[in-house]
Amino acid sequence: MKKFKKFYLEITSICNLACSFCPPTERQKQFLSVEDFSKRLDEIKPYTDFIYLHVKGEPLLHPKIDQLLDISHQKGFKVNITTNGTLINKNKHKLLNKPALRQMNFSLHSFDGHAGSVDKEGYVGSVLSFIKEATSESDLIVSLRLWNLTEDNQTNVERQRNREVLALIEKEFDLDFKIEEKVTPGSGVKIAERIYINQDYEFQWPALHEEEDDGRGFCHGLRNQAGILANGTVIPCCLDGEGIIDLGNINTDSFSNIIEGERANNLVDGFSRREAVEELCRKCGYRKRFGK
Numbered sequence: 001m002k003k004f005k006k007f008y009l010e011i012t013s014i015c016n017l018a019c020s021f022c023p024p025t026e027r028q029k030q031f032l033s034v035e036d037f038s039k040r041l042d043e044i045k046p047y048t049d050f051i052y053l054h055v056k057g058e059p060l061l062h063p064k065i066d067q068l069l070d071i072s073h074q075k076g077f078k079v080n081i082t083t084n085g086t087l088i089n090k091n092k093h094k095l096l097n098k099p100a101l102r103q104m105n106f107s108l109h110s111f112d113g114h115a116g117s118v119d120k121e122g123y124v125g126s127v128l129s130f131i132k133e134a135t136s137e138s139d140l141i142v143s144l145r146l147w148n149l150t151e152d153n154q155t156n157v158e159r160q161r162n163r164e165v166l167a168l169i170e171k172e173f174d175l176d177f178k179i180e181e182k183v184t185p186g187s188g189v190k191i192a193e194r195i196y197i198n199q200d201y202e203f204q205w206p207a208l209h210e211e212e213d214d215g216r217g218f219c220h221g222l223r224n225q226a227g228i229l230a231n232g233t234v235i236p237c238c239l240d241g242e243g244i245i246d247l248g249n250i251n252t253d254s255f256s257n258i259i260e261g262e263r264a265n266n267l268v269d270g271f272s273r274r275e276a277v278e279e280l281c282r283k284c285g286y287r288k289r290f291g292k
Ligand code: SF4
Pocket: 015, 016, 017, 018, 019, 022, 056, 057, 058, 084, 107, 110, 113
């Protein structure tokens, strides 16, 4: 049986920010009910132990995130939460000491990515104070992400805005080095026990309006990861934020039927031949990273 290392179980399609690099979803705005979340966990249990609570929405907007974490624990899942971090103060009591919570990734680049952001110091300060408290009381792993580098090296403006964030982190953790001196794009720097900083290039969502290439290459979609959008659409990877590679719907069919279905098998068999059979995959930069 297939086992997925990462399973993206989106709990809401709504986000409280509008980052310039993140096309807003055209899907219906919704929150997954506690009951449906629980049913979905039962469906995917034979296939994974690790769930991620986002594809496109902001997980901390979910009013019952604490209950979702409790149910995840009862059913034996470990949970990763990727968040923009803006709602951390309001929600920290729902997150601290939840045994299911294994890792939190904070997308710090979303602050500058969102045109209306105010009070960078307050924002970074609230994230840092939470992670200090959380990591001292539990085994939580934290990644602070700045995924906003550009290929043609950074302009001064981009460098400066990251410098402000990094300076706040260096000060709070009393670091005796400059983070930029140690960081290489794509890999992490440890700044404290179980706390890492990751810098990387700005991320490009695949989309049908992008250019298509020869379609050669490989991807781990449906091999080590899969996902279910809030509306129930089963997808092969966390990059299909609109559910274009619609493998079936969990509200009307079982997960096992869906991932043994024709569309799912064609995608996996195609990549075994280094061939992207789905149009979206032929327009996805992630596949190219794995070479030919
Ligand atoms: S990148 Fe994250 S925080 Fe920004 S709009 Fe998209 S989902 Fe929201």
